[in-house]
Every structure is written in structure tokens, then in C-alpha cells.
Amino acid sequence: MGPTRARIAIDAMGGDHAPAEIVAGALRAQEELGIEALLVGDPDQIQAYLKQHNSSAHLEIIPSEGTIEMNEEPLGALKRKPKASINVAMDLVKQKRADAVVSAGHSGAAMAAALLRLGRLRGIDRPAIGAVLPTLVAGKPVLILDVGANVDCRPKFLEQFAQMGTIYSQYVLGVSTPKVGLLNIGEEPCKGNDQAVRTHQMLQDNPKIPFVGNAEGRDVLSGQFDVIVCDGFVGNILLKFAEAVGEVALQILREELPQGLNGKLGVTLLKPNLKRIKQRMDHAEHGGGLLLGVDGVCIISHGSSQAPSIFNAVRLAKEAVDHQVLDRIQSCYGRKTAPASEGE
């Protein structure tokens, strides 16, 4: 718990189920997490939702005009629509009126708005999106980054991802010495493409990164690693595959478990256990990706997010704020680079 209530700007207009599900998630988060929600969006639509649900909750509404559509090219659209909800939400952080942003809108636009309006942290060349996935070991999640911000990466970028991931794992996930791995096709340092071989060497040589070696595809969910770094091309494919495969497994369960008379009875008996299984396999529980490396806490949720995902995204934002993740990343690079060579 942080000393003050975290103020979270929530993009009420972004996502497939905006604004209804976004507002519902925000309401629940304000009630249960002790945060202060700033809802950014069309006041009429938000008020109409609150009225319809007889909500007496006090939610601060910050008016915005329009939103970035999924088919729009982010940079142009952000400039054409300075009052779009994602721009207004980022400005709240820039103006120190909010501590974090949560958006389920156009993820490219959210990332671009964060870069344009908040800027990068000193020492970080490329921000990365981190995703937290559950592993085989209950209560021991793994942070994977980058899962989509940078399709082409230089080894130096991956080294920075590893550094940011280490800090996030330590301070938010509470792992004292996180095991950091490099996603690769074999265990040996010589394995992989040119990027992987060079990155392996850099991670090995960096005393601030608790690097334990290469992580193969089969190791990602094993619980052996706390942080796994990769470029955004591989990471995005892996994340989307992981999300879908949970659904594939649940689908197989739904098809096969209730078969036959014993099946129906068995499923009835197992209802609470099946609910826990669904929770462990379901990606909606994870909230979204954290944009690490920009000068503000930004959570990028799925476009398909409904209220529970938004609630979890706000929780993720609150944790990053409470644990001062940005300051810790910044001070890490502040100590490393002398003032004169800042941003090198």
C-alpha cells in the first residue's frame, strides 16, 4: 500500500466494450482498491451509464472529444484529435493530476501518445510492453517483455528490457533476486540468431542483471524464470498464442468433460474446482500489458477487455505506482550514467 491514494486516469472510450464495461471496471476498482479513478471520456455517455445503473459512487469525469479508431494510423490520428480520450488521459499524468493511465483502446495509439506526451525515461532507448503470465508454479508469475512495442530490437534494447524487468519483478512482484532469461532456441550461449548470441553476452556481462541464461519456449511457463526478455515480434506472437491456447484448453474441457451421464454428474461435483481452473487458464485475469520505459505508468489492456480485465488493469497500475517503479528504473540509470552523458 502506498502512502497516498493512487490516482488512475482511465480511458473510458477505448476498447470494444467502451464505455459500459470500462466504467463498470473503474467503479469496482475505486470501491475495492482504494484508488481514485479519473474517467476520461464523453460525460454524457458516462453519466447515462451511471444513471442507468443507479450508481451513487463519486467518479471524477474528465471530458474528452472523440477516440482513435482501430483502423486509424496512430501518429496522424493523435495529432488530428488532440482532445481524444487517450491524449487527455496522458496529459493528466503529464500535469501530475494522475499517477497512471489505463486504456483498452488502440494499443499503437496508446503507446505513441505515451511517447509523445510523456517521453522516455532517461537511459531507455525503447520502451517495452511487459505482460505477466501465470506459470506452472502457483503464485509465481513470469514477466515477459517486450510483447509488441518493438518489432526490431538491438541487443542494447533487450539489455534495457532486462534491467526494467528486473526492477519490476523485484518491487512489484516481490521477487528479491529475479531469475532473468533470454528467450532463445537452445540453452547454450552460442544458440540462436545473431541478435540472441550478442544479447546473451551483454546480459552475462551486466552485473546489475541477475541473468541465468537462455529460456526455451518450453521454459516460459515452467516457473524457472521470473523475467524473460525477447523482441516485440517474437513476444507478441508468443503472448497471443499463450492467450489463445488457454482458451483452446478450456474449450477442450467444455467439450469433453460433460460427455455421458457420469460426465454431467462429475462436472456438477467439480464446479468450484473448475472455476479455479478457469481462473488459472484465463487471460482476462491478467489485466494487460505494462508499458515500461516511458515517464509515466501506462497499462495497455486488450481491446476486448470487459469489467474484470479493466479492474485488474487498474490494480496493476496501482501496484506500479505504489511501488514507485518509475523512480527505481530512473535511479538505476541515473546512478549508471554521469549527468553529462545522460540519455546515452
Add this chain to the structure above:
Amino acid sequence: MGPTRARIAIDAMGGDHAPAEIVAGALRAQEELGIEALLVGDPDQIQAYLKQHNSSAHLEIIPSEGTIEMNEEPLGALKRKPKASINVAMDLVKQKRADAVVSAGHSGAAMAAALLRLGRLRGIDRPAIGAVLPTLVAGKPVLILDVGANVDCRPKFLEQFAQMGTIYSQYVLGVSTPKVGLLNIGEEPCKGNDQAVRTHQMLQDNPKIPFVGNAEGRDVLSGQFDVIVCDGFVGNILLKFAEAVGEVALQILREELPQGLNGKLGVTLLKPNLKRIKQRMDHAEHGGGLLLGVDGVCIISHGSSQAPSIFNAVRLAKEAVDHQVLDRIQSCYGRKTAPASEGE
């Protein structure tokens, strides 16, 4: 069924469970699939196994000396050990005494031996390893290639993978017009890294490839695609992740389902249904990867393969032989390139 019995050379000495499980798989394959198994390995060890199991089956044994160990550098080891089982098995194909090779040994060594002893097919710059995975749609598997032969790929290589995958899907998997996709991070042609954007254009322009567009991570197991191409770095990570994730799901089931009194009872009632679920999620059913693009049918199985995996690998080899996959790939490129510019 092919016109003649396919002759499959099986590397009896390769893999974690060699030779016992390899011989057991080979015996079953010869019995059930109507193939002729040529077991390559140490005659004493193989005979001892057959004697111990009172097998009266006639299995041809081709003697070899030694094997390539997992920690050996493939090229050097293959040269130092010309009579190693994988070298002898490849030579059988070269000498037309066998139609195909199956090995669960050092996969890098198997690939190198195939390249050195059999050579590439005309028109193919880089052979690829293809893996067949089950999808959400029962009976509609997806072929993914490359899953590990080439960590760095040029767009031209990926175009060749798409061409070979199309032929394999048509003639072995029986899909008249396979839907071919390019693994990428978004649907739009402009998405992805430089390699992906250029490959998308080449696939789009090639009239021989039934290209339907980009496949995202979430689409891999959806059943929407019959063939998905990617470089061996991404493909290997994805394949190993896919194999592990099935085990993760089964592990979650094992932990959560029997909890509580109702849990134990429910699990008892659901025993047959759970067995079917295990079968659908278990990767051992898939047999192994097919090395496409060398002048011989080669199946590269997991090092951890036991008898059922070897059986499935031999079945895969038989299907590729029966359906004349090599001739079809060759004639495709033969028609394309004039004799004078062969191998361009």
C-alpha cells in the same frame, strides 16, 4: 497406400530412450503400417532387446558404429564418425536402399547429415523443419514451418517454405487448397518487422501459393490456417511453447480437479473423459518434424521420444513417401526454373 512397401531407415541409437523404445516403436510400425523397417544401430544391443522381448518379428538390422552425442558439435562429429547411426541411415537413402529416415537423435546432426549426404532439392535454398499440430477443429491439423532449421531467414526462403508446405498439405494432409498464412503480429500487410513485410508481398505475388494473409499468434491453433510459415527462431520457440503448454494445462487439471471430497468423487466419475482430454492435449501424439527441402524424406523426432512417438514418426515418413512429396516439390521447381539456371 503406396504401390510398394515404404522402406524406412530408423536410427535405433538416437534419443534419450534408445535403443529400447526406438526398437519397440519400429516393431509396432512394421506390424501395423505395412512398412519395411531397417534398424540402424549396434546389432548386439538390438538383438538383445528382441531376445528379451521374445520377438519373432523379422527386422533388418544395418550395423553402425557409435552415435552423435547431444553435446557434440554436429559437423565435426559427423566427419569424425562416418559410421555413426545417423550417417549410415542417410546413406541408405542415398543408395536407394531406403525411402526415408527417422531419427530421435541430435537434431542438428540429423539435419547436417541430411544436407551433407542427400543434398538439397533443386530450387530450395534452405530446407525447413515442418511440424504438424492439432487445432481447435478436430481432424484439421496445421503445418508450421520452419520450426528450427534456420534461425535467420530471407523472404525468399520463407516463400520456398510456403511452397513446400502447400505441397505437403495438399498431398499428405489431403487439403485441396490449403490456406497459407504468414506468422506475424497483425493482420494488415504493413504489420511486422522488415522480413515479414517483404515476405507478405512475395507470398501475395506468387500465384502458386494459396496465401490468405498474416496469421497472428492467436490464429495458429484456430483451424483457420492449414500452413503457417515463419523463420526457425520464432517457429522453434512457438513449437516448444505449444508442447509445454499442453503439459501445463494437464498439470493444472491434476492439481485442481481432485481437491476436496467432491473433487475426488468427480474425478473418479470423469476418468474416461479425462483420458480423452489428455490425448487431445498431449504432444507425444504428433510424431516429430519433417525436414522438407532435402533430397530424401527425413523425420526428426524429439530426443525424448518413446515407442508411440517413434511409431507416429514412421507413419509420417510413410505418408510422405507414399504421396511422393519430394517429386512433387521437385517438379514444381523444375517447371519454374529452366535447366540452365538450376539451383538459382
